[in-house]
Amino acid sequence: MSDIIRGGQFLVKETKCEDIFTPEDFNEEQIMMRDSVIEFVDKELWPNKERFEKKDYALTEEVMRKAGELGYLSVAVPAAYGGMEMGFINTVLVCDYISGATGSFSTAFGAHTGIGTMPITLYGTEEQKQKYVPKLASGEWFGAYCLTEPGAGSDANSGKTKAVLSEDGTHYKITGGKMWISNAGFCNLFIVFARIEDDKNITGFIVENDPSNGISLGDEEHKLGIRSSSTRQVFFNETKVPVENMLAGRGEGFKIAMNALNVGRIKLAAACLEAQRRTISGAVQYANERVQFKTPISSFGAIQAKIAEMATNAYAGESATYRAAADIENRINIRVSEGNSHQEAELKGVEEFAIECSILKVAVSEDVQACTDEGIQIFGGMGFSEDAPMESAWRDARIARIYEGTNEINRMLSVGMLVKKAMKGHVDLLGPAMAVAEELMGIPSFDVPDYSELFAEEKEMIAKLKKVFL
Ligand SMILES: Cc1cc2nc3c(=O)[nH]c(=O)nc-3n(C[C@H](O)[C@H](O)[C@H](O)COP(=O)(O)OP(=O)(O)OC[C@H]3O[C@@H](n4cnc5c(N)ncnc54)[C@H](O)[C@@H]3O)c2cc1C
Incomplete structure (x- = not known):
């Protein structure tokens, strides 16, 4: 077990096939979980696809609440805070299968369970976790993550939002504007990053959403895809935040933001898998039914080549995602057995495979885009119509190349991290x-x-x- 591969070593170290986890290795619990998530999607999301395309933000919130009732929002949360405390593979699995119907729900789910909740479970004090995590895990409260600003996107540590300590030292006053904030329209809590004085690095805070405390929202953004995902600007005007709501220490915000994104990246890759499976199934079905030149179009080599390419990419992305998920889970288990808290173990386990997380984010987000694009092509004119599922799938897929760090940034990060690991002697x-x-x-x-x-x-x-x- 201690000989398991380290992050980045896949390039230089051979791994035995029996040491690589694939979906074929799912145990009974995982298969049951997968099937119940598929059932949820088929009941609550897939039949409502049309409503999700009509900017029905209330529907997204309603289905998120149902997901909370069924426990899906709590799979990654420790049992001590009301969660199911499932292993990393299971959390990836839920993220994968719950994301197949619509990017609107998938984004709301990811923003809440990932970047909206995880900074507290991973970096929060015991009091912060007791106070906030059970509500987030059950879906009583929803979370959002405020990092991006009009002038600070990829350069996330350059934000201008300020946090000023009050004279009596009891609270900070946060002032600034955040942009593109998913779940802003219905969340109860924001993870906000702000700068104290002229600190080099930003600091993270837990901020309850209380409009009477200087918090206001911009209108919903009108977007190419994920149309029922709430995306708004959030303005803080001398918003009072108790000092005990600082996350980790002063100046630790950039580290929190980046580590939350590492987890977010592999989960985003997972979130692009089921959309590919459903797109491929839809395309195969259509290609078998659609007849041209007195022949089902599935008989034409050009169409078969498209389906083969779509299936190849989906298979490779799926295999690599679950392989990395299992590597992370193994690393977490090793750290726990060595006496690390679950919190430390998860942080270090994911950080170890940050290279793989970035690679997967880039590869699978580009695969889902290509897959839905060919899905449209196979449907021909119908593919271009809102009446067929390919059109919205294609529009929804596009965002995956932009958020959780653009693909350009993730490409650079993966190489940069690899070189760093080599310099440290972790990867020869x-x-x-x-x-x-x-x-x-x-x-x-x-x-x-x-x-x-x-x-x-x-x-x-x-x-x-x-x-x-x-
Ligand atoms: C629908 C949606 C939801 C979002 N949700 C959230 C959220 O919940 N919370 C949050 O904090 N943010 C959120 N974001 C913001 C998102 O993370 C940013 O849009 C993203 O990080 C890119 O920042 P930017 O838009 O400012 O682009 P920019 O940073 O301005 O980048 C523009 C282009 O330049 C490229 N570029 C930038 N720097 C470099 C470089 N050094 N080398 C090469 N190329 C470079 C980029 O890759 C991109 O192609 C969301 C965005 C969208 C659209």
Whole structure:
């Protein structure tokens, strides 16, 4: 167990296939969880797709409350605070299957359970957790996350929102404007990042949503997709926040923001999987039914190639996401067995695989976009119509490349983090890179390769791809 792979090592270390977790390894509990989530989606979300396209924010809130009643908002929350305290794989699984019908709900779910709740479960004091987490876990309260500002998007630590300590030292007064805040229209609590004096780094605060305390909202943003996800500006005008509502320490906000995003990124990848499965199923069904040239269009090579590409990407994204989820869960379990609190173990476990989280966010968000795009193409003119499911799926997919750190930022982060790990000696890139350099200088082998072993050729291709990277 202690020999399990470290984050980033997949590039240089071979892993035995039996050590890689895939959805085929789901245990009975996980299969039951998956089936119950699918049932929930088929009952509460899929039949209401049309309403979700008509900016029905109340519907999103209503279904979020139902998800709370069924416990889905609490899967990642420790039992001590009213949660189901499920393992990391299960939390990824719920996020995956609950996100397949509409990006509006998926965004509300992710913003609440992830960035709206996790900063408290991971960084909160005992009092903060006791006070807020049970309400968030049950869906009695909803959370939102206020990091982005008009002038601070990708450069998230450059926000201008200020937190000024009161003269009597009992509270901070927060003043500033936040932008693009998911769930703003119906949340009870904001995680707000603000700067104290001229600190280098921002600080996190838990702020209850009380309009009489200097909090006001902009109108709902009118968006390309996720139309029933509430997205508003949030303004704080000398909003009083008790000092005990500071999250972690002064200047720790950027760290909180980034670590919350690490978890958010693998969950976002998961949230793009079921949409692909449903898009592929819909496309296959349509291609079998639609007849042109007296032939079902599914018989045409061009259509088959599209479906093959869609299925290939969905399979690869799904496999890689669950592989990383299990690696994270193993790492968390090791840390817990070494005496770390669940909080520390989860933080460190996810941080260890932050490279994979960024890679998955980029890859799977681009896959779902390509998948829904080809879904439209397979439907032809019907694909362009609001009456067929492909149109909204395509519009909803687009946001995944932007939030939780744009794909440009995540691409840079994954490489930056890998280089850092190599410098720290956590991943030996130099040794394998030198070996590749030597191989290139040497005489190539002219032996006829033996591909008789199962997947031998595929394995060799992957090894070669890794060499190209090195
Ligand atoms: C629907 C929606 C919901 C959202 N929900 C939330 C939320 O709940 N809470 C929250 O805090 N934020 C939220 N956001 C904000 C989101 O996280 C930001 O939009 C995102 O981080 C990008 O910031 P930006 O829009 O300011 O773009 P910018 O940072 O201005 O980027 C513009 C372009 O420049 C590129 N770019 C920027 N810097 C670099 C660089 N160094 N190198 C290369 N390219 C670069 C970007 O990749 C992008 O393509 C949401 C956004 C949307 C649209």
